[in-house]
Amino acid sequence: MTLDTVKHAEQTPDTPLPWAELGLKPDEYERIVEILGRRPTGAELAMYSVMWSEHCSYKSSKVHLRQFGEKAPQSDAMLVGIGENAGVVDVGQGYAVTFKVESHNHPSYVEPYQGAATGVGGIVRDILAMGARPVAVMDPLRFGAADHPDTKRVLPGVVAGIGGYGNCLGLPNIGGEVVFDSCYQGNPLVNALCVGVMKHEDIHLAKASGTGNKVILYGARTGGDGIGGVSVLASETFDDSKPTKRPAVQVGDPFQEKLLIECTLEIFREKLVVGIQDLGGAGLSCATSELASAGSGGMRVELDTVPLRDATLSPEEILMSESQERMCAVVEPQHVDRFMEICEKWDVIATVIGEVTDGNRLEIFWHGEQIVDVPPRTVAHEGPVYQRPYARPEWQDALQADDAAKLSRPASGDELRAAVLQLTGSPNQASKAWITDQYDRFVLGNTVLSQPEDAGLIRIDEESNLGVAVATDGNGRYAKLDPYTGAQLALAEAYRNVAATGARPLAVTDCLNFGSPEDPSAMWQFAEACRGLADGCLALGTPVTGGNVSFYNQTGDVAIHPTPVVGVLGVIDDVTRRTPIAFAEEGQLIYLLGETREELGGSAWSQVAHDHLGGLPPQVDLEREKLLAEILISGSRDGMIDAAHDLSDGGLVQALVESCLKGGKGARIVIPDGDDAFVTLFSESAGRAIVAVPRSEELRFTDMCGARGLPATRIGVIDGDALAVQGQFEIPLDELREVYEGALPSLLG
Amino acid sequence: MARVVVDVMLKPEILDPQGQAVQRALPRLGFNGISDVRQGKRFELEVEGPVDEAALARIHTMAETFLANTVIEDFFVKVES
Amino acid sequence: MARVVVDVMLKPEILDPQGQAVQRALPRLGFNGISDVRQGKRFELEVEGPVDEAALARIHTMAETFLANTVIEDFFVKVES
């Protein structure tokens, strides 16, 4: 076979190319021909097709994601915004924190262990590429029904993969989510979040500048992993009947990644790089074109210098390979030797594969012949943009009209008791310890709060006790009922969770998991969720710093619930002031903050008791959320509250169960006069939390709430070894614990 | 009672970090002349009754659906003499 | 280039929970008639040069000191034809 060089392409304009098989649309191919003024070479086609895929180009989502920038609240904390590998926020004392959540959904369905493992690996490299030391990970997960046989295949593999990779990297797992719902049966969601810390001056960006600077590829050798994975996997619905579309799976090597992290941090410490980029989806195509596109000059790459694991790879395959654990750095010539020395110290293979040129083209050579000659911006940053049609689905009205108020409710104390136990033992509300005990939460020695807590909280400075807290949340049921409100509820919950630990919420990352953008209904859900999130972030003053979109989460015509997963990062000046969820001191008073309305649409109770989804989700009041957060933060800082737990799915009763079990202390609860016991216990009104207040602080605390106008209702006291609701029921903690802790082990073995 | 062995190896195109780690360590330990190492799994099955074609076919299915993950692994069934 | 295989198996007296987990799962998957399963490791070594007695002796040492931990494992070296 003759090599398809640029010259050859010029001479053979009529050679048919497999652009359609590579996922390009006719007009997209036309545009490539127009940009180049000739037909692309095979290698160029490979690059464009993979970089213009939905996954890399965000072509369907871009027009909506723009709002995150346009409506961004004024924030002094934002150091690097959307568009880089990850956003960076200032947390004070010269420290900057970067964090981002990403999806690895489809690969984790095909091969749960490796799919999830490489998902962790990928997000960690993103954080590393910003110049930061990765310090913690989180894993928001969604699976099909807990008792479905395929869940038993997918879940243990995913969990083992996340643990196997993250544990081996030495990154504490400080939280996440586990949600079961049959809508995720064929499309589990595996999202992974990483947090990194650096000093302001260490921030690095992905750009290649300085003519003559060397381009160094370092890390693992390049093999045939996931060739075409990005374009095929992420832009087409996975379909079992067409096994040819199954991509080669990527296999992770966490040990190699650990070396890559330490090696890269040492390189940063010695200030040896001008620009740096991790290799993730689209591999070298992405790294070289993005580096060149963001920089000032062009780039020339000798592709045959790339160290290979499989000598038979073609140049196109090398460009598209998604082999893991690789990074690409731009280094001034005088620093190359030292760079190589550090790589050698860490047993990391490093190779100069090219250099920055003074032109404005990305040129790639293979055995001396030119196979790529493109303007890099057209590959990396000026891909197609679609204004996809969207429309409110016609079933939306009927769904919202199907009010949960009509469902039959527990009335007697005995029925309430049974409902509590049913809720506590349901897979979504039960303890996730079977999963989280497979994750190292102690490594690095800075974990102050980890699961089960409202947010993960880590110390970032041992002297000053400065720390950060991160929580992720997302409720697909709420979003299905109303995607605008659902996205805001996800944001509000994560925000509230961070505040409940005593940290001040600062910034947002999000992973938007949706169905096909080519389906106007799914696209409407997406548009609404983006609008809701952008409006919500503006109202709360927490900018979106970065995130990820995962489309095509659907099987046939049936999409998953729209699932915006929102991560909120907060800062706490003194981690010793943090507030845990545990009820630890008998005699302390339990206060319910916020207002409870009858809001059962999309609730955990409606799912567990009636398998029902309908009506409207809880209302959102972001001003109230801000006020609640202020109270929680002040209460923690001034020592007025010893425990706090936000209220979300499962409502008040679920929060009580968790705080009691965590602290090993019971509670005596009195339903406020005139209130309905069932609604008080099971409603999911937003903007609420419970707190434990030492008696000596009661007056000070209620004065503060009163002065600021936050409803605070004393609902009980920490006492005994049962959860007792006066006049209704009493459940010994042992019985609750058995139900709470026994559920997942009995389902998963 | 007969023994059937199922060897499960990563497909050649799939990265084998374990084998690589072994191979990289060998020269340091003074063992040279090994150009590649792949690490896989070996299952020894004690089979009740005769290992006839039907039994082997069943074991083949078992290897394909359970012992090996054919997305990334190849497997080989053999009867131990 | 020749291939030498080193099989490493837990000693018979050592509990093998991986093998047991496989064995326990088999009936649930509809596979009966397997009375025992042991899971071990298989190393495929590509040897440069002739696999003569000297080479095999070296590989034997390598297996004994490195590939296997003889406190818990037995190993078997064979030349693949």
Next chain:
Amino acid sequence: MSTRIGVVSFPGTLDDRDALRAVRIAGAEPVPLWHRDKDLKQVDAVVLPGGFSYGDYLRAGAISRFSPIMELIISGAKDGLPVLGICNGFQVLTESHLLPGAMLRNNHLHFICRDQTLRVENANTAWTSDYTAGQEISIPLKNIDGRYTADERTLDQLEAEGRVAFRYTGMNPNGSLRDIAGITNEAGNVVGLMPHPEHAVEPLVGTGRTDGLGFFTSILKRLVSA
């Protein structure tokens, strides 16, 4: 002169920073050691910390055992150098035959991370003198290859000589024979255990208890009074 305690980093070691911090909190001078180092930098004792050295590929601890620094540590330990192996470090010690037995995959086959109680059975080793025999402590446990195994004769001998240094109580988390969480050599200078004392030296982080600090204060006292 201050007491110098070395902490070895192999490629893939994870808890080296924690171990260095624990040494510092105990009041000794932490000295980072690198697996390729060809001298021990005049340290008075050595900690082999936890992690996945060389990815734990092949077997946990199997590849690290052959590093240059391990040659020095093996010969030093035989001459009385105090050595503490934690988790992966314990695995390196058994692979190096400084301690008998071997570590296998947990009986439930999962990685497990939990707060674990153990009983200090031998408070006479270089690393446990600040505890009392029979004392129960609670420190984090996190591993996937933590099932301690040895043949019956070895186990009987360990018991007879009082060399079972720590035993799991409450629950055996991994199927270790005779609930063994850690052991010592005959001289008492080499100690290995699976749980992580270095994660339990500050009241704020980790489990919020400081039950692990005694390991580091024990060795410090021993070295200062020597």
